[in-house]
Amino acid sequence: MNNITTEWLQSVEVLQDVPIDQLQWLIDQSEQLTIPAGGFLFKNGDPLVSTQFIVSGVVRLCRIMNDNKAYEVARFDDKYIIGYLPFSRGLVSALNCEAVVDTVIMSFPIGKMNELIRNYFELTQALVHVMTNRVRNYAAIVQQNEKMVALGKLSAGLAHELNNPAAAVVRGAVTLKKHLHLLPQSFKDIISIRMSPEDVDIVNERMFAVLNRADKPVLSLLERSDKEDELTDWMDNHGIANSVELAENLVDFGFTVSDLESFKEHIPTVHLSAIFMWINNNLVTEKMVTDIEEASSRIAHLVGSIKTFTHMDQGLEKQLTDIHSGINNTLTILQYKIRKGNVELVERFDKDLPQIMAFVGELNQIWTNLIDNALDAMEPNQKGILEIYTLREGDYIQVCIIDNGPGIPEAVMSKIFDPFFTTKEVGKGTGLGLDIVSQIIRHHRGNINVSSEPGRTAFVVHLPVNG
Incomplete structure (x- = not known):
């Protein structure tokens, strides 16, 4: 480890306040590796066996889609810390980490992690701070990516829905x-x-x-x-x-x-x-x-639906809302896709449901993802039946979205809420939609269940009435 000194480690922002003796211990327990351009620090599915400090070079994180191609998620250069971190629950990589150029790393083995946590508080604290920043940044990237996907769906639907009435005018x-x-x-x-x-x-x-x-x-x-x-x-x-x-x-x-x-x-x-x-x-x-x-009324209705759907001109706090309004606006936005897919819509709404305290814009993301997924599932049959019903169960409101598509294979059922997992072809899904849905529902202290067999897939959302 002649090339890496405690002074260099202190130049890494998150490590600048860690005592010298702890940094020296970190150097002594680590090994220096050179990963050639095109080589991998780790691959999707590999166990995470070390914490890796990039000394020089550039790496990129990529996710593997169903066509077995790698799609870049992010790039990092020197002084960035990747791999396993203290108290992390992730033990297996969900991404590939590839060296873009010849890259030098300092690799700290996971086997020394318990000793680190037990004896070196400041160093542990710094690395935990890296993990919390990583989670925060990841969540922000995921949400932004999903919003862009939703915006793309919204734009495509609007272009079709507005074209006919605008041409008619x-x-x-x-x-x-x-x-x-x-x-x-x-x-x-x-x-x-x-x-x-x-x-x-x-x-x-x-x-x-x-x-x-x-x-x-x-x-x-x-x-x-x-x-x-x-x-x-x-x-x-x-x-x-x-x-x-x-x-x-x-x-x-x-x-x-x-x-x-x-x-x-x-x-x-x-x-x-x-x-x-x-x-x-x-x-x-x-x-x-x-x-x-x-x-003209059709155009005004669409614009009104979009305004409500995106929750423009509203605050960021929870508000009393009628869930049927959000579902209906979502159906308006996706109307072109419903007609194109020759889908019969069956609505069974309990009109006596109370309003609930919720983040309205977030709820609309739930309905968009679940309904859009249902429409995609029925697309190969060139027809289908989409059922949406609502009811009250004690202190919760239940929203059930059912499609009669081919169903979700049992082998992947346990993975559908995992980030970046998707069964859709490239360009049709990011693997983030259901992950976002589950995060939003947890944010509202609710839960979601799914059951599936050929000809019937049901996503059941439970949201508390009192938020």
């Missing part, structure tokens, strides 16, 4: 503009009509009465075709121009032959064609404005 506005350009000729025809004010009022009132009917029938294609033929025949018999086009629009708004007869009683025969064209123009305008209104 643009299309409706363009069509409405063209339609308005056609109105001057219609106005010219109408202005020449001589009708009593009373008849004009009756025609107006009856038109809006039909438009405002709440019980418009839902027609099959055959029924609709029959209705259009009836109206077309009536208008042809009364010399009304463009009868086929008018019939299509009139059926859309629930007009019947009886309605047309009612109008005819108050319209001079010679002006029937002009009046019905005027009515049709009003209907077309009404339809376009309604389409634009519905598309």
